Each structure stands twice: as structure tokens, then as C-alpha cells.
Amino acid sequence: MKATNHRLIAAATCTALGVGLAAKSYAEDSVETLAKQLVELRSTVEQTHEELESERKQHYARMTSLTQRRAELEADVQRRELELKKLQQAISASDRERNKARADADALRPLVGEVIKSLGAHLDGALPFKLEDRRAGLTEIQTKLDKGELSAPRALNQLWTFVEDELRLARENGLFQQTIARDGKEELADVIRIGMVMLFFRTNDGAYGYANKSGDAWSYTTLDPAAAKPLGDLFDAFQKQVRTGYFVIPNALPEVKQ
Structure with missing residues (x-):
């Protein structure tokens, strides 16, 4: 009976020892597995952190670039608005000058007519040298003036050129x-x-x-x-x-x- 009990105790001890060893081995494996998983998680966390940091830097760079671009565009808009304002002022000044010149030109028209008439009378008594060509020059000025193709100031300039040509003929x-x-x-x-x-x-x-x-x-x-x-x-x-x-x-x- 005692021998049987001893065998049972020995068997139980061996079984317990085996179970303990197995449990120890499993625990060690679990710890090692957890350690590996922890390392992998840390690696994943670090990688994710690096990616997030990279994204953050890229986002910051994009925002900085966009902010700078916005400032440049706003400055460009201000310059364009200033140029437009100056252009509008120049156009207004030009309109005023043109209206004044038109009024002055209208006032000069009677004078131009008198000058053409006087030069025509001069040709009537002048030496008969190429009279048709010389009269044609006066007629062309009068025609363009009547049609509005020539302003009174420009007509006076052309009449002055005509007079200079007449003076040149007298010298040559x-x-x-x-x-x-x-x-x-x-x-x-x-x-x-x-x-x-x-x-x-x-x-x-x-x-x-x-x-x-x-x-x-x-x-x-x-x-x-x-x-x-x-x-x-x-x-x-x-x-x-x-x-x-x-x-x-x-x-x-x-x-x-x-």
C-alpha cells in the first residue's frame, strides 16, 4: 500500500513538475512574444510619429508657401489697383486735354480758312510754275479739314510747310x-x-x-x-x-x- 502511494506521489510530482515546466516555457514564450510585439509596436509608433512629423512639416511648408503667395498676390493686386488708378487719372487728364484741344481747334478753323484763302490768292498772282500741283496741295488740306480728317492745328502745320516750300522756290x-x-x-x-x-x-x-x-x-x-x-x-x-x-x-x- 505504501509502495503504491509512493508511486502515486512520484507520478503526481512528475506530472506537476512537467506541468510547471510547461507553464514556465509557455510563460517565457508569451513574454518573448509580447516583447517582440512591443518592439514592433514601438517601431510602428516611431514610424507613425515620423510620418506624422513629416506630414506636419510638409503641411507647415505648404501653409508658409501659401501665406507667402497670398501676400505676394495681395501686393500685386495693390500694385495693379494703383496702376489702374493712375491710368484712370491719365485718361481723365487726356480727355480734358482732348476736349480743350478740340475746343481750341474749333476756334482755329476760321483762321485756317483765312490762311488757305490768302495762300490761294497768292498763287493766283504767282509765277505760273507748276501751279496745278501747288494749288492741289491747298485743296487737299481744305478737303481733309472739311471732312474732319485733319484737325485745325495739323492743318496749320501743313500750311506752314506749304509756305516754307514757297519760300524755298523763291531761293532756288x-x-x-x-x-x-x-x-x-x-x-x-x-x-x-x-x-x-x-x-x-x-x-x-x-x-x-x-x-x-x-x-x-x-x-x-x-x-x-x-x-x-x-x-x-x-x-x-x-x-x-x-x-x-x-x-x-x-x-x-x-x-x-x-
Whole structure:
């Protein structure tokens, strides 16, 4: 009986020892597993923290960039508003100047008309050198002025240019070609203009003469061959570009009214 009890006790002891060892092994495994899981969790937490920190920095950078961009845009808007305000002021000033200029131009229109009329009268009595072209210049200015294509100040500028051209003609001599009316017929002739006081002609048939003013009218006087010879020398000299020398020419100065 005792032997049996001893065996049972030994068996129970072995069983308990086995159970204890098994429990110890399981506990150690559980601790090791928990330790690994804890390490993994810490790693995950650190990684998550790093990701969150990275996101936070990126978000901060984006917000900083957006704030800076917003400030730049606001500054740009202010600059544009200032430019627009200046432009509006310039437009207003320009409108005022334009209205004033328009009023001044309207006031100048009668003066322009008088100047054109006066220059037209000047051409009526002037040396008959390319009169159609010179009159056409005045007519064009008047036409553009009437159509509103030319303002009065601009018309005055063009009229001043016309006067300067007339003064230049009075200072220069030259050989030209133009149509003249002789013996009731028009023909193309070579002409020598001496300033704006004398005009000599040579026709294709060899006739020579000069423009003669009687009263308010101009006509062309033909010279006889003997009297025309000095004019032939004059035309030859002008064709050879000789502008200096001694020349005998007819007195073609217009009559002066007393």
C-alpha cells in the first residue's frame, strides 16, 4: 500500500513538475512574444510619429508657401489697383486735354480758312510754275479739314510747310518740265525758273520765250530767233549743271503796279 502511494506521489510530482515546466516555457514564450510585439509596436509608433512629423512639416511648408503667395498676390493686386488708378487719372487728364484741344481747334478753323484763302490768292498772282500741283496741295488740306480728317492745328502745320516750300522756290533756280499754254494750245516744254520772279521756256520745236504778266494775268511770250539765242545758251548751261557765269537774258520781270 505504501509502495503504491509512493508511486502515486512520484507520478503526481512528475506530472506537476512537467506541468510547471510547461507553464514556465509557455510563460517565457508569451513574454518573448509580447516583447517582440512591443518592439514592433514601438517601431510602428516611431514610424507613425515620423510620418506624422513629416506630414506636419510638409503641411507647415505648404501653409508658409501659401501665406507667402497670398501676400505676394495681395501686393500685386495693390500694385495693379494703383496702376489702374493712375491710368484712370491719365485718361481723365487726356480727355480734358482732348476736349480743350478740340475746343481750341474749333476756334482755329476760321483762321485756317483765312490762311488757305490768302495762300490761294497768292498763287493766283504767282509765277505760273507748276501751279496745278501747288494749288492741289491747298485743296487737299481744305478737303481733309472739311471732312474732319485733319484737325485745325495739323492743318496749320501743313500750311506752314506749304509756305516754307514757297519760300524755298523763291531761293532756288532750276531746269524743269511743265505744260504751258501758248497760242491757244497746251504743250510740254522745258522751263528754267529763276527764283519766283522769272520763267523761261523752250518748246520741242525750238521756240524760246518767257512768262509775261500783264495786269493780273500771265501769258507766254515767244521770242524771235535772234533774241532767243541768249536763252539757248542759258538752257545749255543749265543742262550741263552750270549755275555760275555771265548770261544775257531778256527782261522777264513782271510789271509792278504803281
